[in-house]
């Protein structure tokens with residue numbers, strides 16, 4: 039059976055919604071892609087900076103608060119000070135981190151699906167992988183990439199031509215880190 043891998047690549051960092059003090063209402067914030075690092079002798083604080091899209095007021099999401107400066111090694115600290123892209127992504131793409139910081143909503147960023155297209159009538163074992171955990175529906179990914187209508191997608195499932203390993207409800211399930219699917223004619 040032909041094996042195919044698709045990778046979900048997110049095209050931006052997610053916008054978040056939360057109350058903005060200056061606007062006096064809920065607003066959307068975008069990640070400024072920079073950390074604020076406050077290092078004193080005994081205490082280290084690190085935040086990831088966001089800006090309100092409406093009034094540009096900044097809001098800081100707490101990464102570390104009052105930790106001992108020794109709890110990070112020099113390389114980690116430099117990563118925050120230099121706004122390392124991978125560290126920015128690690129936090130800005132982490133919905134749990136954002137919800138812990140009190141945001142009301144996290145928008146799922148636009149994504150592209152990288153990988154080979156095939157016909158749903160082919161025998162294919164398809165693996166879909168994502169580095170980041172956003173609740174994207176598996177059905178939306180497959181339908182978009184293979185250009186299937188909702189009815190065509192449902193027919194594949196109802197006829198047993200599409201299954202997941204282990205078995206999940208492919209009408210509803212979300213991607214998480216990844217999923218393995220089997221298309222059988």
Ligand SMILES: [Zn+2]
Pocket residue numbers: 058059060061062065090091092093094095
């Ligand atoms: Zn605002």
